[in-house]
Amino acid sequence: MREPKFLLENVSYIYEDGARALHDISLCIYPHKITAIFGPAGGGKSTLLRLLNRLNDLVPGRHLEGRVLLDGEDIYAPGVDVHALRRRVGMVFATPVPLPMSIRRNLTYGPELAGVRDRARLDELVERSLRAAALWDEVKDRLDEPASALSGGQQQRLCLARTLALEPEVILLDEPTSGLDPISTAKVEASLQELKRRYTIVIVPHSVQQAARVADHAVFMLQGELVEEGPGELLFTRPHDQRTEDYITGRFG
């Protein structure tokens, strides 16, 4: 087995109001696989994702126990460059939020801040990430138009492309297709299958069906606890835990 990309050791997470969002989670996330974290709402899936690129640093009064290792290094150790970490671990959100700029500038925003100045290099990044997100053909003639003019499905693929333009190692997706029509959803899922060759992908799917479709490795979470994990094809056909089975077969949640 390859080295895990992310290693979570006994991670617990408590918000300011005392809500225990994660309880003693230990988990390996392997490269070049799609890890799907699924379960009913409020189970701590988004919290877990935001821990992986330290977006939760923005929440006041949080409390984290345990360790989160990326390539063996603790990302919460003092002296870690959070901004560099967020470029290594990119994030796509449930609602697409194009920055109020042109399509092109949305894509070059991250790389420019990372110090990429070369025009040709930026152009190449724009084209490559748009192609990888299956959006290039639709927008190649209107790169300097406002990103907000795109349709919802296009905006979400733009957000995926924007994350890809960072040349990250890990891509986190939090219910990326929850607002999309079936065709756009299929496009995004197809891109993910391509992308996993180069990246580590962690997705919170918006349905059990989607989890079953995309997961190489599936993780079932319930009320802050990791109930069961395993290879996708096994977990969805022969779950060990009764709670997993109940959820998959639609008996609750």
Next chain:
Amino acid sequence: MSRQLRQQLGFTLLGLATTIVVLPILLLVGYILVQGASAISWEFITAMPREGMRAGGIWPALVGTVLLTLGTAIFAVPVGIAVAIYLAEYAHDTSLTRLIRLAIINLAGVPSVVYGLFGLGLFVIFLRLGTSILAGSLTLAIMTLPVIISTAEEALRAVPQSFRIVSLSLGATQWQTVRRVVLPQALPGILTGVILGLERAAGETAPILFTVAAFFLPRLPRSIFDQTMALPYHLFVISTQVPGMPLRIQYGTALVLLAFVLSMNALATVIRSHFRRRRQW
């Protein structure tokens, strides 16, 4: 009463209310225009006042007001925007920041003559700046700051939080996020606050009364430590202190002051639409 009738009545009342608000403004501007237009000439704008201000022009007062407005902007705009950025983007919600906000809101309601006395005490006497353009600009800036700070803070807060989160998730620092995403979005709103504040500064008499304004000084100021005439004070003087003043000169002066303030408004509109065109989305 039928719904349609009630709706009709509602619209009529709203229309009436709007008219009641707009009509006096139109009447005021129209009246000043009619009364003052005959005084306006190239000489009136560009000549020194003569014969105890009963003849000649208002050039030094106009220049003085332009200089004071510029001076106010130089102090109040950067400081005001910086404070607003701090309050909206960086400060945590503590009792101290709540107190600061409360103070700023209350300062906006302090009568301008109080600022005048404050400026006299602090800038003219204590800091030994004398009655000077510098002291006057600083006094006007202090008066203008609360307006700029609160409108700018509001404009910054109106920028959706999701933009900030996305920017940070793309590896931007907080300052880069403010600089590249939040500020450009908030700029039109900030500009509106700046213009509102500066217009008030340009038109006030009390704050400059003790700090810079000269009663009659028929020459241009030589430095920022010099006194100067200014349009609002000049208007006050020729309306109340000079017997036998021709009415058309008073209204002409009022008209120039009004035109100056309105042209600042027009400038703001031009800048705003320029930004809107450059902002591509």
